[in-house]
Structure formats: C-alpha cells, structure tokens
Amino acid sequence: MTIRIQTVAFDPGAELTAFIAAASGAGGAVTFTGLVRSQPDAPVAALTLDCYPELAQTQLAAIEADAVARFGLLATTVIHRYGRLVPGEPIVQVMTLAPHRRAAFLGAEFLM
Numbered sequence: 001m002t003i004r005i006q007t008v009a010f011d012p013g014a015e016l017t018a019f020i021a022a023a024s025g026a027g028g029a030v031t032f033t034g035l036v037r038s039q040p041d042a043p044v045a046a047l048t049l050d051c052y053p054e055l056a057q058t059q060l061a062a063i064e065a066d067a068v069a070r071f072g073l074l075a076t077t078v079i080h081r082y083g084r085l086v087p088g089e090p091i092v093q094v095m096t097l098a099p100h101r102r103a104a105f106l107g108a109e110f111l112m
Contacts, residue, residue, distance in 0.1 A: 001076050002069065003060045005053045007083035012090050019095045020078055026074050026099030030108040032094045038087035047091075071107035073098050078111060080098035093102065 010032045020029055038044040064076055075097040083089055094111045098104040 002078070003064060003065055003078065004059055005051060005056045006078045006081055010079055010090060012093055015077065015079065015093055016095065019075070022075065023097050025046055025097050025099065026097040027109070028097070028104035030096050030104040032108055032112055033090050034092040035073060036085045036087050036089050036091050046086045048084050049082040056080070065076055066095065067107045067110045070110065071103040073103065073107045076111065
C-alpha cells in the first residue's frame with residue numbers, strides 16, 4: 001500500500017506500469033487519474049494547493065486501510081500533488097488491485 005503526497009510531477013503511465021508489474025494474484029486493476037482543467041468559459045492559468053503533508057498522509061492512510069478491509073484489495077497506490085499546478089497536469093492518481101474487477105472499481109471509487 002502506497003501513499004505519496006508530493007509537489008513533483010509524475011508520469012501516470014509509468015506509475016501504472018510499475019503498479020501492475022507487482023499484480024500477483026489480481027484479477028482486476030483500476031486506475032483513475034485526475035487532471036487540472038481549464039475551460040474556455042472559466043479559464044484557469046494555474047492552481048496552487050496548500051497542504052500539510054504529514055496530516056494528509058495520516059488521513060489518507062486511514063481511508064486506505066478502510067478501503068482494503070471493505071473491498072479485499074490486494075494493493076493500492078494513491079498519489080496526490082500539491083503546490084503550483086497548471087492545466088493538463090496530473091494532480092491525483094488512484095490505483096487498486098483486487099481478486100475481482102468489481103472490488104477494484106469499488107475500492108478505487110471509495111478512495112476517490
């Protein structure tokens with residue numbers, strides 16, 4: 001189980017490839033990647049997210065433990081960025097592995 005609260009950018013594809021490489025016994029993997037968005041009628045130049053990383057880590061760990069217990073997840077990864085982010089950049093990625101796809105989907109939705 002992995003939780004990363006960070007300012008540095010990440011590569012969603014590389015994260016997924018590494019996550020699935022460790023997918024022993026899984027029958028389903030689900031990934032959600034959230035992006036910073038800007039719309040023509042409400043343009044955004046950048047977002048700045050403030051964070052207290054230690055508190056965020058503690059809170060996400062509790063949510064993750066609950067998800068693992070509820071849905072029988074084999075593995076999870078949650079990555080959440082803070083600091084200055086521009087449109088198009090990944091801001092969050094949640095990945096789950098479970099014996100069956102339904103549990104992987106429900107676990108990912110719960111973590112989101």
